Amino acid sequence: MTHRPQRRTVMQWIGGTSALGALTPWLPANAQTPDAAATSRSTLTPRFAYVGTYTSDAPGGTAGGPASKGIYVLAINDGAWTQVQAVPSANPSFLAVHPSQRFLYAINEIDTYQGLPTGTAEAYAIDERSGRLTLINRQPLSLSGVIPAHLAVAPDGRALVVALYGGGAYNVLPINADGKLGKVSSIEKETGSGPDTERQESPHPHMVQFDASGQRVLTTDLGSDRINVFTLTDGKLALVGRTATQPGSGPRHLALHPSQRFLYLVSELDATVACFGYDAASGLIDGQRQRISTVPQDFTGQKNSAALVMHPSGQFLYASNRRLKSEHPLADSIAAFRVDATSGTLTPLQHWSEGLRFPRALAMAPSGSHLYALSQKGDAILRLRIDPANGKLDQPVQVAQVPTPACLVFA
Numbered sequence: 001m002t003h004r005p006q007r008r009t010v011m012q013w014i015g016g017t018s019a020l021g022a023l024t025p026w027l028p029a030n031a032q033t034p035d036a037a038a039t040s041r042s043t044l045t046p047r048f049a050y051v052g053t054y055t056s057d058a059p060g061g062t063a064g065g066p067a068s069k070g071i072y073v074l075a076i077n078d079g080a081w082t083q084v085q086a087v088p089s090a091n092p093s094f095l096a097v098h099p100s101q102r103f104l105y106a107i108n109e110i111d112t113y114q115g116l117p118t119g120t121a122e123a124y125a126i127d128e129r130s131g132r133l134t135l136i137n138r139q140p141l142s143l144s145g146v147i148p149a150h151l152a153v154a155p156d157g158r159a160l161v162v163a164l165y166g167g168g169a170y171n172v173l174p175i176n177a178d179g180k181l182g183k184v185s186s187i188e189k190e191t192g193s194g195p196d197t198e199r200q201e202s203p204h205p206h207m208v209q210f211d212a213s214g215q216r217v218l219t220t221d222l223g224s225d226r227i228n229v230f231t232l233t234d235g236k237l238a239l240v241g242r243t244a245t246q247p248g249s250g251p252r253h254l255a256l257h258p259s260q261r262f263l264y265l266v267s268e269l270d271a272t273v274a275c276f277g278y279d280a281a282s283g284l285i286d287g288q289r290q291r292i293s294t295v296p297q298d299f300t301g302q303k304n305s306a307a308l309v310m311h312p313s314g315q316f317l318y319a320s321n322r323r324l325k326s327e328h329p330l331a332d333s334i335a336a337f338r339v340d341a342t343s344g345t346l347t348p349l350q351h352w353s354e355g356l357r358f359p360r361a362l363a364m365a366p367s368g369s370h371l372y373a374l375s376q377k378g379d380a381i382l383r384l385r386i387d388p389a390n391g392k393l394d395q396p397v398q399v400a401q402v403p404t405p406a407c408l409v410f411a
Contacts, residue, residue: 045367046076049081050133051406052106056090060322068402068404069403070087071095071133072086072400076410084132089108091108093109094407096153101411110147116140118141119140119147120139121141122135122181136180139184141184145162146164148167149207151208154214155210168223170188190224192221193224199222200250205219205221207254213283220251220252225244229284258310261344268304271295273292275292276288276289294321299326304323305319309363312368313368316338316349317346318336321359323358333356334352334384335348336351356373357377361373369388372408376406380400381398381408383396383397
């Protein structure tokens with residue numbers, strides 16, 4: 001199997017205080033409204049955590065311990081989480097929960113399935129009482145659609161969109177009423193390249209995300225240094241526009257401000273976060289307003305940013321960095337930023353590195369009270385309290401041990 005190439009101190013940057021705004025769960029107007037029990041689980045006190053992992057050939061390496069089995073289901077407790085189930089699955093590196101909270105979807109980050117060059121996506125039913133998963137079906141992606149990197153469920157629950165890193169394309173798969181995935185209904189191929197001949201020799205779609213309208217899909221292309229916006233109508237993608245980013249930056253993940261006025265991009269290759277204006281009415285990106293580093297000025301070695309997470313209040317933003325060919329003490333770290341409510345620009349708050357080993361993914365507690373960091377090379381999930389006054393991280397607690405964790409979602 002061929003995967004894409006790579007891509008305990010606390011340092012304070014800037015202080016400051018800010019009152020934390022009220023957190024109001026948002027639901028698109030056209031979404032299928034979950035039942036009251038599901039809403040309580042997802043937005044207030046989720047009972048279960050689902051962890052996607054690498055079962056083989058993890059990009060960046062592993063802790064060297066036992067191999068992962070697939071998807072891990074954990075019951076959430078105040079202290080340590082307890083394992084409910086380990087579901088066999090091949091490299092289920094990213095997961096997404098259906099808006100109804102009844103189904104879970106996973107991509108299988110592989111390059112061959114049943115003798116063909118393709119990745120796959122899986123659908124699972126979630127048992128409301130136990131949290132356990134039952135496989136509904138596994139669907140091949142388009143031919144040459146290898147190494148899927150990310151997925152997103154449409155807010156109306158009727159489609160799954162997948163970014164194919166190795167296939168240079170996006171796939172849409174319909175979701176039936178019973179949660180089952182249909183065959184690929186739309187393929188959007190990409191072209192282009194970037195100046196980094198090792199990482200940007202061709203398009204590498206890396207993330208897909210719906211905006212608040214539920215009709216538009218924002219995507220990143222690490223290989224061609226751009227952000228794309230598509231509409232999704234009747235299971236088909238159509239291009240709205242493209243926005244070029246810094247050449248050689250390697251766009252990786254996006255985060256939208258709750259107001260939908262600002263869009264943030266973390267770039268893997270140059271370890272930066274960029275702020276753009278976003279027009280929620282048209283789906284157009286309105287120019288870059290700021291570009292700021294996720295590592296300190298004295299950083300040496302290879303830069304390697306990964307995850308990007310917005311606080312539900314819109315006041316704070318968090319980005320992760322992973323150690324790759326660097327001896328800097330903050331090579332494994334989380335950069336915290338304050339968000340200006342008027343301009344959307346960022347002010348550095350803090351670098352946190354205690355307890356982190358290759359933090360591939362970050363996840364926000366639905367209430368905004370904590371940030372979870374997944375240490376791929378530490379086989380661990382770390383919970384960090386978010387100070388409600390200033391957004392800084394503290395009070396680290398390891399809540400679970402999971403082999404080579406790559407993604408965390410709640411239900």
